[in-house]
Amino acid sequence: MDRPPSRRDLLRYFTALFGGLGLGGAVYPFIRALEPPRDILRAGVMEVDIKDLKEGEVKTVLWRGQPVFILRRTEEMIEKTMRIDPSTLKDPATPAERALRQDIFVSIGICTHLGCIPRFKPEGVEGTDQPGFYCPCHGGKYDSLGRRLDGPPPENLHLLPYRFVDTWRLIIGEETFGGYNENIRVITRLPGMKG
Numbered sequence: 148m149d150r151p152p153s154r155r156d157l158l159r160y161f162t163a164l165f166g167g168l169g170l171g172g173a174v175y176p177f178i179r180a181l182e183p184p185r186d187i188l189r190a191g192v193m194e195v196d197i198k199d200l201k202e203g204e205v206k207t208v209l210w211r212g213q214p215v216f217i218l219r220r221t222e223e224m225i226e227k228t229m230r231i232d233p234s235t236l237k238d239p240a241t242p243a244e245r246a247l248r249q250d251i252f253v254s255i256g257i258c259t260h261l262g263c264i265p266r267f268k269p270e271g272v273e274g275t276d277q278p279g280f281y282c283p284c285h286g287g288k289y290d291s292l293g294r295r296l297d298g299p300p301p302e303n304l305h306l307l308p309y310r311f312v313d314t315w316r317l318i319i320g321e322e323t324f325g326g327y328n329e330n331i332r333v334i335t336r337l338p339g340m341k342g
C-alpha cells in the first residue's frame with residue numbers, strides 16, 4: 148500500500164517544481180534573443196497597391212535589393228503570348244505557369260544572362276512580334292511573361308512568391324525565398340504553392 152507523502156517528499160517535489168520554473172524563466176529571455184525579431188522576419192514582405200497601374204504599364208518596386216516588375220498586361224499582350232507554342236522556347240513555360248492572373252505579370256527585373264535590368268518595350272521587342280522586355284546589355288529578349296525569346300539569356304526572368312490580397316493589392320515575398328539565385332521560373336515551383 149502506498150504511504151501518504153511525507154513533509155520531506157512534498158518539500159522535494161515543490162523544490163523541483165519551482166526550481167524548473169525558475170530555470171525556465173531565466174532561460175526564456177535567452178531563447179527569445181536567439182530568434183530573429185518579428186519585424187526582421189517580415190522585412191522581406193511587401194504589400195504593393197496596383198490600382199493606379201494602367202493597362203500596358205509596368206511598375207518597378209525594390210524588394211530585397213532587387214527590382215521587381217509588375218506589368219499590367221493588355222488583352223493584346225495576353226493574346227500574343229497565347230500564340231507562342233511553349234515547346235519552341237528555350238526555357239519552356241505556359242502562360243499559366245508564369246502568372247497567377249493573366250492580366251498581371253510579376254517577376255524579378257534582372258536579366259538571367261549577366262544581371263542587367265531589362266527595359267520594358269510595350270510597342271514590341273525589336274525583331275519579334277511580341278511586346279515585352281529587352282535587355283540592352285547583350286540583346287536579351289523576353290515576352291510580356293518574361294519568357295526568353297532570343298539572345299544570350301539562358302532562362303526566363305525569374306519569378307518570386309506573391310499572392311493577391313484583393314483585385315488590386317498584392318503581397319510579395321511572404322514565403323521563404325532566396326531570390327534571384329533560387330532559379331524560379333514557373334509558378335508551380337514557387338515555395339508554398341501546390342503544383
Ligand code: FES
Binds near residue numbers: 260261262263284286
Ligand atoms: S545581361 Fe542581359 S543579355 Fe546579357
